[in-house]
Amino acid sequence: MPAEEPVDTPAAPLLSVVKGQPNAEELAALTAVVLSLGGESPAPVRTPTVRHWVRRQQLRLAPSPGPGAWKRSQG
Numbered sequence: 777m778p779a780e781e782p783v784d785t786p787a788a789p790l791l792s793v794v795k796g797q798p799n800a801e802e803l804a805a806l807t808a809v810v811l812s813l814g815g816e817s818p819a820p821v822r823t824p825t826v827r828h829w830v831r832r833q834q835l836r837l838a839p840s841p842g843p844g845a846w847k848r849s850q851g
């Protein structure tokens with residue numbers, strides 16, 4: 777059996793002018809405004825989790841007080 781080819785169906789129009797006769801510049805401006813309103817919100821800034829800080833403590837990445845602390849801080 778031959779494989780069926782997908783049929784390209786036209787997408788629904790983003791905008792439809794129902795009154796008036798806007799020129800190309802007006803349609804472009806309207807499209808830009810509508811697209812800017814429907815955008816996604818920016819991703820929140822990731823902050824280090826508690827697990828990150830616990831891992832740093834386990835690896836002793838921060839200098840700890842005591843003999844030789846100045847050597848460990850030079851790392």
